[in-house]
């Protein structure tokens with residue numbers, strides 16, 4: 455086994471976005487591309503000599519090949535140990551848990567999350583730090599700086615390892631430990647939730663459908679829901695991970711998981727349904743006849759988490775990303791909890807969780823999680839919902855109705871305009887940014903703008919500042935629109951328009967969401983001259 459130091463030249467654009475580096479798979483497959491990014495990452499964290507790393511991914515096309523590259527490089531860079539999920543599989547929350555449980559120094563997670571997989575689809579790679587969470591901006595900036603000057607990488611001249619055999623082998627001087635991807639994660643879930651109560655719920659005939667969308671949560675959901683909790687066989691749909699996610703789009707929202715939504719909206723649908731994404735960190739929650747928006751789900755979980763053993767002592771506080779609806783804020787206020795608003799992306803929750811300022815975190819993009827790991831966690835959210843349903847013994851619809859009647863309802867929707875030419879999307883955003891100061895007092899589409907700003911975040915723990923995190927328009931009467939460009943796309947630009955209107959308890963709580971928001975939608979489109987600038991007349995995706 456010979457160590458090889460290979461000269462290389464930098465690749466353009468190896469800049470981590472909202473959640474790591476995401477590119478077309480063929481871009482990642484260029485000779486040296488993964489190597490340059492991985493060596494840059496190692497360099498940025500002060501090298502990996504003597505360190506322990508967790509490595510795994512969502513199983514998409516090129517997952518196994520990229521892991522072999524990473525392991526050879528980790529060994530050649532002097533790492534002491536690599537802990538790898540069997541078959542190269544680890545869900546993002548399970549990887550976060552392993553980093554924490556095993557006190558690893560960090561981890562490399564291979565995923566493009568909810569983006570499709572395949573040679574002509576998307577791939578991704580990100581680095582997590584020793585708390586188990588995504589590298590904060592200081593680290594991703596350092597990685598990007600390294601990618602611009604990288605001149606050589608270290609690897610081994612050796613054959614591929616067998617990733618399927620559980621147990622320990624060696625790669626040069628590095629120990630490689632192949633672990634079952636599910637075991638430690640399932641153990642953690644049993645410390646948080648009342649498995650007996652959930653088991654009794656299923657034994658009583660309660661029905662669940664969980665759509666793993668041919669992605670990484672399949673083995674986890676099958677082992678936990680059908681295995682440990684006794685839900686009937688077949689509860690988990692699309693349970694076997696495949697490299698192209700069954701040619702689907704593993705994004706758990708009403709568009710991409712439409713068959714599941716149709717099922718629960720039907721007359722004899724299940725009591726409860728849920729789905730997760732490519733890497734298992736997102737969740738969609740449905741009850742018979744109802745879709746629960748992720749923002750509402752966060753608020754309901756904040757109001758009810760104490761019903762689960764892991765949170766029986768109450769919550770330290772709640773955090774949500776800025777574009778997420780303010781439904782959770784109302785719960786925090788009523789319960790006297792700390793409440794934090796962060797930029798989009800889970801990396802901004804890490805400090806708050808580490809400092810014990812918050813217990814629950816959530817994003818409107820179907821991400822919910824807690825201080826049990828440092829990533830959002832799809833199956834965890836499903837189990838917390840199940841624990842609450844087992845404790846309260848009412849339907850999902852009743853829980854929502856009760857919640858709105860207590861706290862009021864934040865009608866909420868996100869409209870995505872995908873694959874817009876980058877120059878047009880930038881023109882729209884700069885055009886609006888330039889006008890921000892003059893907007894207050896302006897009437898648009900019959901609504902008066904009460905305030906407008908560009909969101910900038912000062913981390914309350916380390917004081918770091920993140921600017922340009924989205925444009926906020928506040929309308930008189932409490933409505934809000936947020937505009938930002940996606941940082942996870944791989945083609946053109948995606949404009950995200952987040953729309954929200956609050957209806958107090960006792961008001962019209964059961965309107966159709968798009969109808970309830972129609973005034974704000976029209977005003978926002980007119981304000982940013984959406985059609986004039988982009989040529990788009992309707993969003994591609996509405997969640």
Ligand code: VG1
Pocket residue numbers: 472473566567568731733735736775798799800817818819821939940941942943950
């Ligand atoms: C999107 C979501 C964001 C989420 C990110 C990663 O980012 O809006 O809330 O944290 O994806 O999710 P953007 O920049 O495209 O809006 V996933 O499940 O990668 O891990």
Ligand code: CO
Pocket residue numbers: 567568731732733734735736
């Ligand atoms: Co994801």
